[in-house]
Amino acid sequence: MSIEVQNITKSYGEQKALDNVSFSVKKGEIVGFLGPNGAGKSTLMKILTTYLNADEGTASVNGHNVATTQKDVQKSVGYLPEHNPLYLDLYVKEYLAFNADVYNVSKSRIDDVIALTGLTPESHKKIGELSKGYRQRVGLATALLHNPEVLILDEPTTGLDPNQLVEIRDLIKNIGKDKTVFLSTHIMQEVEAICDRVIIINQGKIVTDKNLEKLVTEVEEQVIEVEFDQEIASELLASLENIANYKNVQGTVWELTFNTEKDMRPTVFDFAQNNGLRTLQLNSKSKNLEQIFREKTKK
Template sequence: MSITVSNLTKLYGEQRAVDDLSFTARPGEVLGFLGPNGAGKTTTMKILTCYLSQSSGTAEVCGYNVETDSLEVRKRVGYLPEHNPLYPDMYVREYLAFAAATHRISRPRERIAELIELTGLGREANKQISALSKGYRQRVGLAQALLHDPQVLILDEPTSGLDPNQLAEIRRLIQELGKEKTVVFSTHIMQEVQAICDRVIIIDRGKVVADDPIDRLQRRLSGSRSLLVQFDRQVEADKLLRIKGVDQVVPTKELHSYRLLLSAGSDPRPEVFHFAVDNNLVLLGLNVEALSVEEVFRALTAAG
């Protein structure tokens, strides 16, 4: 396994930015790291790249512990942060030469030329970084992350600011890189994950709420339905989860109202009715909803 995360937690005071997170990422796959803003994606990536230390739990990259073997981890990881930290006064080739020197890359000119070609920077290679569009700055950041030919590539919102043509090119590049490297690709856009990733992890408030290969997730979400139920008083979500055919329970903003995500082909409306009777509840509403992929994502990451 190239990345193994076990019970990872990061606290900021009493706030849990990452909450007992566990997952693996393997060579030869692009792992989509999906979640709303503030879900803990960037914090997790900063821990994996040794920019932050965790409060508890462990994380290993290529068999090296991010706390005790941070230099070994850094040698094997290429990182494109969400806010691409370039030197705007430098020229593209100059900046890549500087980055190559920090990695002590042999034959840096050849490697830089190779990365300029790979990332489509040819026409911009002699420009000052401050003169580049956001899309081309993203390409410079990606070239920098790839310079030392890392085994693991961690990309935080790498397609942000790209126009449709640039987006298609960067998608193809990431897919090609994923054939031989472990790629962790962070985004909050479901369409990006469907276009690029082999497997997806959805996190919300620091916790994993879904972990599936992309094709299985698509089958799971395609044509998904939910029941929107409302009772006369509060009900514990764990009790609703015991109803056959209910996969997940998400409280809504309506008083004593819950969205029940359903297993494929299930219709637990009779069971919900009997649940209400058995628990002396008044059933105020029971409505079937058909969910799109985006609606399921919102349901999985609902604030409650």
């Protein structure tokens, strides 16, 4: 496993930030780590990168224990914190050269990460002259200097405009072809575009850990929106198989909720035919990641 977390607990005074958290991440996965503000995301990331110690439990990255073999963890992890610390008065290559000395890697690696992160057009500038998007690229380039097997990214697209967001998103997805990526974000579209798997944390506890595709397709109920060609008595809808709820949206449009994963559209169509009705529209309404997130994190 690239990342292994077992029964991690961390408190700040009486406030428990992480409460018996456990999960693992396989090599090559891109995992989205989601949760409301204060849920414990950054705390866990700081533990995995050795910036903080857990109160209880164990964690390892690439087989290295984060508490007892910190140097080995730091060598195998690339970390981009939420507030990307940069020296704005340094030139891009100057800053990367400084970090290359810290990591004790060859200066030839600088040109490699500049090309990889798309920094070439701006590499002659001071960091303070760069846009927010290019500053994030500098942070990613720094995290990649020592060619780590695991990238841990804390809110990598915060504050970016839509164009910059897409650029950084595509960059992370490209990097993820060769590395394990563990990233936190509040942007659901980002997770849907990049990630293979989603872990949702709420109030310090893991509430969901699933493959992204399964998460949005495995539902315990099905919602169908149907428009009939004429008004219908609500009592008639109660006879539908597996019906759990029915709500009049507007006029002859109804929202029908069934407590089954079975596709109920043929059943609704047959119901209309049997009752002398025509269906003007008949759509299955699947939940998106944002709706699932709200359900899992509501108090």
